[in-house]
Amino acid sequence: MAIRNRGSSRGRLTLDAFVKFMRAADSVRARLEPHxxxxxxxxxxxxxxxxxxxxxxxxxxxxxxxxxxxxxxxTVVVDxxxxxxxxxxxxxxxxxxxxxxxxxPAGRRLIRRMFPxxxxxxxKEFSVLTVAELTTLARLCxxxxxxxxxxxxxxxxxxx
Amino acid sequence: MAIRNRGSSRGRLTLDAFVKFMRAADSVRARLEPHxxxxxxxxxxxxxxxxxxxxxxxxxxxxxxxxxxxxxxxTVVVDxxxxxxxxxxxxxxxxxxxxxxxxxPAGRRLIRRMFPxxxxxxxKEFSVLTVAELTTLARLCxxxxxxxxxxxxxxxxxxx
DNA sequence: TTGTGATAGTTTGACATCAAACGAATCGCC
DNA sequence: GGCGATTCGTTTGATGTCAAACTATCACAA
Numbered sequence: 001m002a003i004r005n006r007g008s009s010r011g012r013l014t015l016d017a018f019v020k021f022m023r024a025a026d027s028v029r030a031r032l033e034p035h036x037x038x039x040x041x042x043x044x045x046x047x048x049x050x051x052x053x054x055x056x057x058x059x060x061x062x063x064x065x066x067x068x069x070x071x072x073x074x075t076v077v078v079d080x081x082x083x084x085x086x087x088x089x090x091x092x093x094x095x096x097x098x099x100x101x102x103x104x105p106a107g108r109r110l111i112r113r114m115f116p117x118x119x120x121x122x123x124k125e126f127s128v129l130t131v132a133e134l135t136t137l138a139r140l141c142x143x144x145x146x147x148x149x150x151x152x153x154x155x156x157x158x159x160x
Numbered sequence: 161m162a163i164r165n166r167g168s169s170r171g172r173l174t175l176d177a178f179v180k181f182m183r184a185a186d187s188v189r190a191r192l193e194p195h196x197x198x199x200x201x202x203x204x205x206x207x208x209x210x211x212x213x214x215x216x217x218x219x220x221x222x223x224x225x226x227x228x229x230x231x232x233x234x235t236v237v238v239d240x241x242x243x244x245x246x247x248x249x250x251x252x253x254x255x256x257x258x259x260x261x262x263x264x265p266a267g268r269r270l271i272r273r274m275f276p277x278x279x280x281x282x283x284k285e286f287s288v289l290t291v292a293e294l295t296t297l298a299r300l301c302x303x304x305x306x307x308x309x310x311x312x313x314x315x316x317x318x319x320x
Numbered sequence: 321t322t323g324t325g326a327t328a329g330t331t332t333g334a335c336a337t338c339a340a341a342c343g344a345a346t347c348g349c350c
Numbered sequence: 351g352g353c354g355a356t357t358c359g360t361t362t363g364a365t366g367t368c369a370a371a372c373t374a375t376c377a378c379a380a
Contacts, residue, residue, distance in 0.1 A: 014286045015279065017298040018188075024305035025185035026228060028178075044366065060329060068186065073367055075330055080365075097328040097375045119175065126174045128303050134170075137300050138177040143288050145184035204336065220359060233337055235360055240335070257345045257358040 028125055035121045039114055041086070044069070044077050046118070049086060049103065049111040057090070057102040086110060188285055195281045199274055201246070204229070204237050206278070209246060209263065209271040217262040219252070246270060 029043075036046045044067065051066045052058065058066075060074040067074075078101055081087040086107035092098035103111070126134065189203075196206045204227065211226045212218065218226075220234045227234075238261055241247040246267035252258040263271065286294065 010291060011279070011283055013291060013294045013298070014283045017289075017294045017301070018282045018286060020298045020301040020305060022185060022189070024301035025182060027305040029182070042365065061327085069366085070368055071329065072331080072369080076366070095328085095376070099329065119171070122178050123171055123174045126178060126304070129177075129300060131170060131173060133300055134173045134177045136296060138173070138180045140289060140293055140297050141177070141180040141184035144286070145180065145187040202335065221357085229336085230338055231359065232339080232361080236336070255346070255358085259359065 031125060032118070032121055035118055036114070039110065041081075041084075041110070041114075044073075045081055045086075046111075046114065048074075048077055048081060048101075049107055050115065052087065052101060052103045053108065053111045053115070057100050059092070059098045059100055063101060081107070191285060192278070192281055195278055196274070199270065201241075201244075201270070201274075204233075205241055205246075206271075206274065208234075208237055208241060208261075209267055210275065212247065212261060212263045213268065213271045213275070217250070217260045219258045219260055223261060241267070 033043055036043050039046075041049070047067045048063060051063060055062075055066070060071055060078065063078070064071045064074045069077075078087060078089065082089060085104055087101050088104055090100045090102055092100055129137065193203055196203050199206075201209070207227045208223060211223060215222075215226070220231055220238065223238070224231045224234045229237075238247060238249065242249060245264055247261050248264050250260045250262055252260050289297065
């Protein structure tokens, strides 16, 4: 409670904005999730499929930095996708430390079907904001996210 | 890519805002996390301690709705906190289905020490925004979060 | 050539998380 | 009072998540 009052108005406004910000993010994520899971894949798995679809085959390291997750995590998620037959691992002949992850035909079909649905769900989710508000939100979030100094965007959260 | 262009400008703005919004939330969360974990508790455990500190002893159900997590999850988190001696379960004599979770003295000491630090870390995190911007952000997030229609705030994401 | 250091991926152990199934207790209503 | 419906918490099984330890491979230098 000492802190509650410290910084007076600014402090109170900040904590209020923080709570609403985090709640909104969780809330939007939660409402979007069913659009993904009803296809039988998790949100993270969808992220992998989408990255492979839009960027092309890549190794675990790149996948991890796209999704901002650790490499150990990538192993697990790719395992699960491979077991479902949606991606396949291909050993790299040049550098045998590397494994390149590819979409299978089934994986490609799935992501092609899912992506448009997900995009339109997002548009619908944000339809409560005007164009001006969308722009403002993006600008403020960019500032909040970039924040160098500690754990900026660059290193992707020290995931590694 | 079909979708990329659909809805033209509005669609592009929306997807851009969406990505920045989600990234910013993840980023802020990730930068705040070390302030919590260095005390030897996880973010969720901190949430439980904070709720118990500010609201008082409560049962699993209320804890779950405060934190927006499922009741099965509450069981696990309270288990871990109890094992660390930070909370204790007390059987409710009136309604023997219920278990009331209380802070132990150690738990109370810990949350009293952590909370101010966390609050000031949040203030620092948001110091890149002006007061007017904080207010705007809070307003937009409230609209985004409230979103009735599907999975509003009321049910806490169907966690149950 | 060898060996030292960096890099890629996997494994391990701990925690979080959900949905669904389950057992115990309570409530509603006749 | 008694029985079906509901509520509470736990358990189970699957997934995600991290950090740290480990294995294999590569790069480069002495």
